[in-house]
Amino acid sequence: NDYVKNIYNTTDKPFSSYPQKLIKYLTDNFKISKGSKVLEVGCGRGDFINEFINLEMEGHGIDASKASEKFFTKIQFSQVDLLKEKIPYEDNYFDVIFSKSLIEHFHYPEKIMNEAHRVLKPGGLIITLTPDWEFIYKSFYEDFTHRTPFTSTSLRDIHLITNFKNVKVLKFKQLPILWNKNKFY
Numbered sequence: 001n002d003y004v005k006n007i008y009n010t011t012d013k014p015f016s017s018y019p020q021k022l023i024k025y026l027t028d029n030f031k032i033s034k035g036s037k038v039l040e041v042g043c044g045r046g047d048f049i050n051e052f053i054n055l056e057m058e059g060h061g062i063d064a065s066k067a068s069e070k071f072f073t074k075i076q077f078s079q080v081d082l083l084k085e086k087i088p089y090e091d092n093y094f095d096v097i098f099s100k101s102l103i104e105h106f107h108y109p110e111k112i113m114n115e116a117h118r119v120l121k122p123g124g125l126i127i128t129l130t131p132d133w134e135f136i137y138k139s140f141y142e143d144f145t146h147r148t149p150f151t152s153t154s155l156r157d158i159h160l161i162t163n164f165k166n167v168k169v170l171k172f173k174q175l176p177i178l179w180n181k182n183k184f185y
Contacts, residue, residue: 002064002065002067003064003065003145004044004045004063004065004067005065005067007143007145008044008045008067010045015045015047018176019047019048019050019051020051020054021176022048022051022100022174022176023048023051023052023055024051024055025176025179026098026127027052027055030125030127032052032057032095032096032125034055034056034057035056035057035058036052036057036058036095036096037057037058037060037093037094037095037096038052038057038058038059038060038094038095038096038097038098039060039061039062039087039089039093039094039096039097039098039116039119040052040059040060040061040062040097040098040099040100041062041082041087041097041098041099041102041112041116042062042063042082042099042100042101042102042105043061043062043063043068043075043077044063044065044067044068045067045068045070045071045072046061046067046068046071046072046075046077047071047072048098048100049061049068049072049075049098050068050071050072050074050075052096052098053072053074053075057096058076059074059075059076060075060076060077060078060089060094061075061076061077061078062077062078062079062080062082062087062088063077063079063080064079064080064081064082065079066079082106082111082112082115083106083111086115086118087115087116087118087119089119090119091118091119092119092120092121092122093119093120093121094119094120094121094124095121095124095125096124096125096126096127097116097119097120097124097125097126097127098126098127099116099127099128099129099130100129101129101130101131102128102130103128103130103148103150103158104130104131104133104140104146104147104148104149104150105145105146105147105148106147106148107147107148109148109158110158110161110162113158113159113161113162113164114162114163116162117162117163117164126159126164128155128159129172129174130150130155131146131149131150132150132151132152132171133149133150133151134151134152137149152169152171155169156169
């Protein structure tokens with residue numbers, strides 16, 4: 001069944017300004033430049049990759065659901081079953097790979113991370129946002145599709161094991177009101 005259609009439909013999870021705020025925050029803080037080729041792995045409805053496009057980047061999205069095609073036609077979208085298929089791009093293609101709330105849904109997320117490493121250019125940037133299981137263990141399992149919990153250490157380790165270099169794991173509260181108040185970090 002279609003996770004996005006059933007869980008992230010626009011009735012239960014209406015569109016908001018959050019994707020715009022998050023992507024602006026990330027592009028500013030990581031100095032992601034216009035014209036960058038960005039892939040969102042698990043793009044769902046396309047809210048986040050669309051914001052990269054709005055900031056004049058080349059936006060590609062992959063997901064098992066075709067929902068993004070309905071909402072955002074500028075996304076260069078490919079339907080992919082990450083359990084069975086490779087990411088359909090050549091090696092060293094992307095400047096940035098982004099995922100939000102994706103890798104925790106897989107029993108073997110290292111397969112996805114290996115593919116991300118393959119399609120990321122040397123010196124490229126991967127941004128992997130995942131719930132911090134240590135602090136939200138109860139709500140983590142309220143989503144029955146969550147398979148692999150991550151802590152700061154395990155998130156660092158999966159990146160290192162899949163050959164990423166210069167790995168930095170940061171705790172990040174996904175509340176825009178806190179982003180300009182350094183005392184919280």
